[in-house]
Amino acid sequence: MNRTTVSLIACATALAAVTGFASLSAPDASGTDTAKAAAELPVERTSLLCPSPSLSDIADTSYTSFTPVTKGTGSDGKAELVSAAKESESGDKKAGDKKADKPVLTAKEPGTPDTEDTSGGDSPALIGTAEGRFAPGWTVQETTEVAAGTGRGLQGVNCSAADTAFWFPGASTAADRTDYVHLTNPDDSAAVVDIELYGKDGAVAATAGEDITVPPRSSEPILLSTLTGEKQTNLTVHVNVRSGRVGAAVQALDDKIGGDWLAASTDPAGSLVLPGIPKDATAVSLVAFAPGDEDADLKVRLASPSGSITPAGNETLHVKAGMTTAVDLGAVTRGEAGSLVLTPTGDSVPVVAALRVTRGKGDKQETAFIPATRPVGARATAADNSAKGTTLSLVAPSGTAQVKVTASAGSDGGTPASKTYTIKGGTTQDVELPEPSGRKGTYALTVEPVSGGPVYAARTLAATEDGIPGFTVQTLPDDRGMVAVPEADEDLSVLQK
Numbered sequence: 001m002n003r004t005t006v007s008l009i010a011c012a013t014a015l016a017a018v019t020g021f022a023s024l025s026a027p028d029a030s031g032t033d034t035a036k037a038a039a040e041l042p043v044e045r046t047s048l049l050c051p052s053p054s055l056s057d058i059a060d061t062s063y064t065s066f067t068p069v070t071k072g073t074g075s076d077g078k079a080e081l082v083s084a085a086k087e088s089e090s091g092d093k094k095a096g097d098k099k100a101d102k103p104v105l106t107a108k109e110p111g112t113p114d115t116e117d118t119s120g121g122d123s124p125a126l127i128g129t130a131e132g133r134f135a136p137g138w139t140v141q142e143t144t145e146v147a148a149g150t151g152r153g154l155q156g157v158n159c160s161a162a163d164t165a166f167w168f169p170g171a172s173t174a175a176d177r178t179d180y181v182h183l184t185n186p187d188d189s190a191a192v193v194d195i196e197l198y199g200k201d202g203a204v205a206a207t208a209g210e211d212i213t214v215p216p217r218s219s220e221p222i223l224l225s226t227l228t229g230e231k232q233t234n235l236t237v238h239v240n241v242r243s244g245r246v247g248a249a250v251q252a253l254d255d256k257i258g259g260d261w262l263a264a265s266t267d268p269a270g271s272l273v274l275p276g277i278p279k280d281a282t283a284v285s286l287v288a289f290a291p292g293d294e295d296a297d298l299k300v301r302l303a304s305p306s307g308s309i310t311p312a313g314n315e316t317l318h319v320k321a322g323m324t325t326a327v328d329l330g331a332v333t334r335g336e337a338g339s340l341v342l343t344p345t346g347d348s349v350p351v352v353a354a355l356r357v358t359r360g361k362g363d364k365q366e367t368a369f370i371p372a373t374r375p376v377g378a379r380a381t382a383a384d385n386s387a388k389g390t391t392l393s394l395v396a397p398s399g400t401a402q403v404k405v406t407a408s409a410g411s412d413g414g415t416p417a418s419k420t421y422t423i424k425g426g427t428t429q430d431v432e433l434p435e436p437s438g439r440k441g442t443y444a445l446t447v448e449p450v451s452g453g454p455v456y457a458a459r460t461l462a463a464t465e466d467g468i469p470g471f472t473v474q475t476l477p478d479d480r481g482m483v484a485v486p487e488a489d490e491d492l493s494v495l496q497k
Contacts, residue, residue, distance in 0.1 A: 039484070039485055039486075040482045040483070040484055041072060041482065041483060041484075041485055042070050042071075042072050042073050042135065042136035042481060042482055042483075043135050043136050043480070043481055043482070043483055044131065044132065044135055045129070045130070045131050045135050046129075046130050046135045046136075046138050046161070046480075047127070047128060047129050047130070047161060047162065047186060048128040048130075048138065048140050048159040048160060048161060048247075049084075049125065049126070049127060049128070049159055049160060049161070049162060049184040049186055049246075049247030050063065050081065050125060050126040050128065050140060050142045050157075050159035050184075051125050051142070051157065051182035051184060051219065051221075051247070051249050051251070051261075052123060052124055052125045052182060052219055052221060053118075053123050053142055053144045053155070054121055054123070054144050054146060054151075054155070055121045056121050056146050056149055056151070057120055057121045058146065058147050058148065058149070059119065059120065059121060059123075059144050059145070059146050060117070060118075060119050060144065060145045061117065061118050061119070061123055061142065061143065061144040061145075062115055062116070062117050062118075062142075062143050062144075062384065062442075063081065063104070063105050063115065063116045063117075063118075063126070063140060063141070063142055064113050064114070064115045064140065064141045064143070064383040064384035064411070064442055064444075065079060065081070065105055065107045065113065065114045065115075065128075065138070065139075065140050065383070066107075066112075066113045066114070066138075066139050066140075066381060066383040066408065066444040067079060067107065067110040067111070067130065067133070067134045067135070067136070067137055067138045067139070068110065068111065068136070068137045068379065068381055068406075068408075068444075068446050068479075068481070069110050069111040070110070070133070070136040070137060070481060070482075073110075073132065073133035073135075073136060074132055074133060075133065076131075076132045076133065077130070077131045077132020077133040077134045077135065078106070078107070078130070078131055078132070078134055079106070079107035079128070079129070079130035079131070079134035079135075079138055080103040080104075080105065080106045080107065080128065080129065080130075081103060081104045081105040081106075081116075081126040081127070081128040081140065082102075082103050082104060082126065082127055082128075083104060083124045083125075083126060083127075084124055084125040084126060084127050084184055084185075084186075084217055084218055084219045085124040085125075085218065085219075104116060104118075104126055105126075107130070107134055110133055110134060111408060111409060111416070112408065112409050112410075112411065113383055113384070113408060113409075113410070113411040113441070113442055113443060113444050114411065115384075115411050115441070115442060124219065125182065125184045125218075125219030126159070127184070127186045127217060128140055128159060135481070136479075136481030136482065137379060137381055137446075137479040137481035138479075138481075139158065139381040139382070139383050139444070139479065140158070140159040140383065141156065141157075141158055141159070141382070141383040141384040141474070142156065142157050142158075142159060143155070143156045143384050143461065143472065144156070145463070145465075145470070147465070150178055150253045150254070150255050150259070151178070151251075151253030151254065151258060151259035151260075152258055152259075152468070153258035153259065153260070153366040153367075153468060153470040153471075154258075154260075154366070154461060154462070154463055154470035154471055154472045155251070155259065155260045155261055155472055156260065156261065156384075156461055156472030156473075156474060157249055157261035157263060157472075157474070158263065158474050159247075160247050160248075160249065160263070160264075161247065162184075162185075162186050162187075162245040162246055162247050163241075163245060163246075163247075163248075164240075164241040164245050165238070165239065165240055165241065166237075166238070166239040166248040166264040167236065167237070167238055167239075167264060167265045167267075167268065167289070167291070167352040168181075168236065168237040168238075168239070168248075168250045168262055168264055168265065168354070168371075169234075169236040169265060169287040169288060169289045169324060169352050169353055169354045169371075170234065170235075170236075170250075170252070170262050170285075170287040170354040170355075170356050170369055170371075171224060171234075171235045171236070171237045171250050171252060171262060172224075172232065172233055172234060172235055172252065173197075173224050173225045173228060173230065173231055173232050173235060174231055174232065174233045175231060176254055176255045176256060177252065177253065177254055177255075178223070178225075178253045178254075178255075179223070179224045179225075179250055179251065179252045179253065180221040180222060180223055180224070180250070180251045180253075181195060181221070181222045181224065181237060181239065181248060181249075181250050182219060182220075182221050182222075182247075182248065182249050182250070182251060183212070183214045183219065183220045183221075183222065183239070183246045183247070183248055184214070184218075184219040184246055184247040184248075185214040185215065185216060185217065185218055185219070185244060185245075185246050186217065186245075186246075186247070187216060187217070187244055187245065188216050188217065189216055189244060190213050190214065190215055190216055190243070190244065191213070191214040191241060191243060191244030191245060191246050192211060192212070192213055192214075192241070192242040192243040192244065193212045193213075193214060193239060193240070193241050193242065193246060194209060194210050194211070194212070194239075194240045194241075194242060195209040195210075195212065195222060195227060195237060195238070195239055195240075196209060196237070196238040196240065197209065197224070197227065197228060197232075197235050197236070197237060197238075198235065198236040198238070198289060198322060198323065198324050199230065199232040199234070199235055199236075199323070199324055200232065200234065200323060200324055200325070200326075201323060202322050202323050203322065204228050204230050204232065204235065205228055205229075205230070206227040206228050207227065207228065207229075208226060208227050209227045209228075211242075214244075214246055221251075224237070232324075233326070234285075234287050234324050234326040235324060236287070236289035236324045236352070237250060238291070248264065249261055249262070249263055249264070250262040252367075252369065254367060256363070256365075257358060257365040257366065257367050258365065258366035258367050258468070258470070259367060260367060260368040260369055260472050260473075261369070261472070262354060262369040262371065263369070263371050263474070263475070264371060265352040265353060265354055265371040265372045265373075266352070266371070266372050266373050266374050266477070267350075267352075268290075268291055268292075268350030268351060268352050269350055269351070269372075270296075270343075270344045270348030270349060270350060270351070271341075271342060271343045271344065271348070272341075272342045272351065272352075272353050272372035273339060273340070273341050273342075273372065273373065273375075273395065273397055273456045274286075274339060274340040274341075274342075274353060274354070274355050274370050274371070274372050274373070275339040275370070275373065275393055275394075275395045275428065275456040275457060275458040275475060276337075276339060276370060276391075276393035276395075276428075276457070276458025276459070276460060276473055276475070277332070277333050277337075277338045277339060277340065277355065277357060277370065277393075278333070278357060278359060278391070278460055278462075278471065278473070279333050279335055279336050279337050279338070279430065280333075280335065280359055280469075281331060281332070281333050281357050281358065281359055282331050282358050282359060282360060282361060282365070283328070283330060283331065283357075283358040284328075284329040284330065284331070284332045284333070284355055284356070284357050284358070285326055285327070285328050285329065285355065285356040286300075286317070286326065286327050286329055286340065286353065286354075286355055287324060287325070287326045287353065287354055287355075287356065288317060288319045288324075288325050288326075288342070288351050288352070288353040289319065289323070289324050289325070289351065289352050289353070290319045290320070290321050290322070290323075290349055290350065290351045291322070291350065291351075291352065292321060292349060292350055293321050293322075294321055294347075294349045295318065295319060295320050295321050295349065296318075296319040296321075296344070296349035296350075296351045297316060297317070297318055297319075297344065297345040297346060297349075298316060298317045298318075298319065298342045298343065298344060298345065298351065299315070299316055299342070299343045299344070299345050300314050300315060300316060300317050300340065300341075300342060301340070301341045301342075301343070302332060302333070302338050302339070302340060302341075303338065303339045303340075303341055303395050303397055303426055303427055303428045304333075304336050304337070304338050304427065304428060305336050305337055305427055305428060305429060305430075306336075306427065307424075307426050307427055308341070308397075308426035308427075311329055311332050314327060314329055316345060317342070319349075319351055337393055337428045337429060337430040338428050339393065339395040339397075339428040339456065339458075340355060341395075341397045342372075352372060353371070353372045354369055354370065354371040354372065355369065355370040355371075356368075356369055357369070357370060357473070359469045359471055360468065360469045364467050364468050364469070365468075365469075366468055366469050366470050366471060368460075368471055368472050368473045369473070370458060370473050370475065371475060373456060373458075373475035373476075373477050374477035374478055375454040375455060375456050375477070375478065376403075376447050376448075376449055376454075376455045376456065376457050376476060376477070376478060377449075377477070377478025377480075378448070378449075378478060378479075378481075378482055379446060379447065379448045379478065379479050379481060379482075380446070380447045380457060380476035380477060380478055380479050381444055381445065381446045381447070381476070381479055382444065382445045382447075382457075382459035382474060382476055383442070383444045384442050384444075384461070385407075385442060385443050385444065385445055385459070385461070386442055386443075386461070387439075389461055389462040389463050390433065390445075390459065390460070390461060390462075391430050391459070391460040391462070392405065392430070392431055392433060392445055392447075392457065392458075392459050393428055393429070393430050393431075393457065393458045393459075393460070394421065394423050394428070394429050394431055394447070394455055394456075394457050395423065395427070395428040395429075395455070395456045395457070396423040396424065396425050396426070396427065396452065396453055396454070396455055396456075397425075397426065397453075397454070397456065398425060398426075398453045398454065399425040399452055399453030399454075400422065400423065400424050400425045400452050400453065401422075401423050401425075401449055401450075401451065401452030401453050401454070401455045402420055402421070402422050402423075402449070402450040402451045402452055403420065403421050403422075403423060403447060403448070403449050403450060403455055404418055404419070404420045404421075404447075404448045404449075404450050405418065405419055405420075405421065405431065405433070405434060405445060405446070405447055405448075406418040406434065406445070406446040406448070407433055407434040407435070407436050407439075407443055407444075407445055408436070408443045408444040408445075408446065409436060409439065409443065410436070410439040410440045410441040410442065410443045411440075411441030411442050411443070412440035412441035413438060413439070413440045413441070414436045414437065414438045414439030414440055414441075414443070415436050415437050415438055415439075416436055417434040417435060417436040417437070418434055419431075419432075419433075419434040420450060423452075423455065425453060433445070445459060447476055456475075456476075457475070457476035458473055458474065458475045458476060459473070459474050459476060460472070460473045461473075461474075
């Protein structure tokens with residue numbers, strides 16, 4: 001009897017190209033698992049979630065979509081953002097309704113940014129999907145200007161992928177702060193989420209943080225002060241998804257000194273890098289949390305343009321298990337580019353961390369956040385850059401690295417341009433950006449390490465209005481646009497027996 005069997009390798013390869021599944025092996029004739037050579041292929045589908053930008057009626061928000069040109073993709077595909085609030089047959093917005101909305105933004109061509117603007121405080125969260133040639137490295141930036149009121153200034157966030165766990169050190173329930181956790185569910189079934197809070201003395205009693213239901217294809221902003229009566233200046237927020245998956249980001253708004261989005265810290269690790277502290281920062285606060293059962297002792301180093309130095313009076317940091325620790329580093333950069341590097345003094349204990357950064361003085365201050373992040377890896381991208389007010393910071397914490405930076409064509413025309421930089425080990429450099437000819441509109445920056453040790457990156461957008469130095473910082477982790485899949489030695493698509 002003949003029996004046709006679908007090849008496991010072929011199925012796994014297709015799954016890898018879509019999801020990023022990256023490590024596979026096939027048994028040899030003796031029955032022993034033998035790793036096959038891996039090939040890098042572009043992902044075929046990806047998704048991103050953008051939180052609702054603002055509750056302010058005077059907010060102006062721009063969305064910028066960009067996909068780097070990637071070899072090995074086909075000619076088909078699309079990328080679009082749609083509202084997370086679906087429209088009912090009566091015309092009212094209704095979460096979970098199956099009637100599709102017209103896309104808020106549709107990408108036209110890889111290699112060229114696409115933008116869309118919106119105003120007011122009723123702009124919904126967005127669900128984005130990219131397929132085919134638009135999928136590898138797809139990046140969407142959400143940038144909002146708020147002229148006055150709580151959180152006034154420049155706010156920015158990279159739209160992110162859905163996941164099941166997030167850590168946010170640096171949130172607050174202090175009287176002058178209004179912090180929301182935005183939860184966005186991209187799927188057709190409800191998600192169930194727990195929000196846990198940890199302060200300076202450990203877990204904070206949260207009366208309403210358990211079993212939060214996020215309906216299908218919808219978004220829920222959760223005000224942190226409604227979860228607990230305790231007023232804490234520095235909190236670590238843990239978003240744990242019991243069922244389904246969500247996108248998550250914290251919007252941290254201050255009554256007097258502006259505000260910004262706090263993106264999730266990278267997964268807990270023994271060593272962390274927090275790149276791209278603006279050189280004119282007037283105050284920097286480090287917030288760290290050790291989620292396990294062991295205390296963490298960390299060396300604190302500043303990677304400056306001339307090398308690694310120790311902040312005066314803050315050589316080490318002791319983080320008690322289950323407790324949020326905060327330390328004021330002052331104007332740690334002293335007029336130079338800088339990145340913070342945390343390493344264990346002894347045994348490695350996983351931690352998460354973020355920086356709260358302030359620019360300006362008195363009533364002309366503005367704040368932003370820099371979470372610990374993953375390295376650039378193969379490639380990373382920052383969208384929504386302008387001719388003025390964009391700074392790209394590159395840090396090589398452990399060894400000298402060469403890095404290629406490409407400035408894309410503008411959203412309204414121009415030609416891409418690239419430059420290669422050498423970043424010495426232990427240093428941070430604010431690099432002079434390539435200048436494309438004829439560029440008009442906003443553009444994207446793509447960072448690709450060429451050789452040497454790991455590289456971390458961050459991009460700062462700055463815009464001063466009425467003397468207030470508005471700014472926002474986005475870290476640039478690997479875009480996960482490529483995935484390693486195995487190469488089969490023979491065609492196993494059909495087996496006969």
